[in-house]
Amino acid sequence: DTEVTQTPKHLVMGMTNKKSLKCEQHMGHRAMYWYKQKAKKPPELMFVYSYEKLSINESVPSRFSPECPNSSLLNLHLHALQPEDSALYLCASSQSGRLAQETQYFGPGTRLLVL
Amino acid sequence: DQQVKQNSPSLSVQEGRISILNCDYTNSMFDYFLWYKKYPAEGPTFLISISSIKDKNEDGRFTVFLNKSAKHLSLHIVPSQPGDSAVYFCAASARRSGNQFYFGTGTSLTVIP
Numbered sequence: 001d002t003e004v005t006q007t008p009k010h011l012v013m014g015m016t017n018k019k020s021l022k023c024e025q026h027m028g029h030r031a032m033y034w035y036k037q038k039a040k041k042p043p044e045l046m047f048v049y050s051y052e053k054l055s056i057n058e059s060v061p062s063r064f065s066p067e068c069p070n071s072s073l074l075n076l077h078l079h080a081l082q083p084e085d086s087a088l089y090l091c092a093s094s095q096s097g098r099l100a101q102e103t104q105y106f107g108p109g110t111r112l113l114v115l
Numbered sequence: 116d117q118q119v120k121q122n123s124p125s126l127s128v129q130e131g132r133i134s135i136l137n138c139d140y141t142n143s144m145f146d147y148f149l150w151y152k153k154y155p156a157e158g159p160t161f162l163i164s165i166s167s168i169k170d171k172n173e174d175g176r177f178t179v180f181l182n183k184s185a186k187h188l189s190l191h192i193v194p195s196q197p198g199d200s201a202v203y204f205c206a207a208s209a210r211r212s213g214n215q216f217y218f219g220t221g222t223s224l225t226v227i228p
Contacts, residue, residue: 004158042119042204042218043159056215090158101147101166101208104216106158 003027004107006091012113015081021110023074023091031097032074033104034066035090043090049074050097081114088112118142119207121219129227134192136222138205141186145207145217150179150190153202153221162203163190195226 004025013019023032031050035043048056049068063085065077074091088109094102120139128134136150146167151159165172165179165188172179178191192199205219 006158040221042220043216045215048215088156092158101164101210103149103161103164105161106151108158109156111156 004091004093004105006089006107006110008110009108010111010113012115013078013081014115015083017081018077018079020078021076021089021091021112023076023107024072025093025105025107026072027093027105028071029093029095029105030071031094031102032068033092033094034074034076035092035106037088037090037109047076048097055097078112081112083114086112086114117220118145119205119217119219121203121205121222123222124220125223125225127225127227128195130197131194134190134195134199134224134226136190136192136203136205136224138188138190138219139186140188140207140217142207142209142217143186144209144211146210147208148179148181148188149206149208149216150177151204151206152199153204159204192224195224197226197228200224200226 007022034046037043046060047066052068063080067075090109091107092104094104149164150162152162153159163177181188202221202223204221206216
């Protein structure tokens, strides 16, 4: 089983709203990732959690707040977003984030539209 | 600075023929390379990978070739099928950079029946 699930599939929110994106995996992976992908662009790394600790934060604005409640779950809390934050948000997981040559497995993404 | 590049944004191939997708990289520290396939409105699906200690890896209809001296890798799909129509991303990582993935910009493959 190489499934990573993400909810919701689609989200429309206003600039004053607070919402959360959720990601779940049951592969026993200990590293989880958030990416942002704009149309016709490659995925851009936002955050990496390894063993439930934030290990990489790629200078993402504070209006994005990640949370890793346990090794299977990853949340991305959104607050006061801007229209330019509209994108496909992808979650991925890998074995540990510490081994060489790990493969990342991606979820289907949440398509976010900020009005 | 784009460390992984896919210079062909699109490719069309007749069904049954070979599809060759190319990827170039600039960072000589990369030691792991992967290809992902992405359908619209879906997340990337892992296809095949290759370690820098190899120059070829094969999995069914998919073969990845790595030329380290040229910093170039390619994905061959033989025979191509209409269901292969998707966007293909190559990605690279280096152990020294914490296994962070660097993605290319993608190549949209259309297989014509």
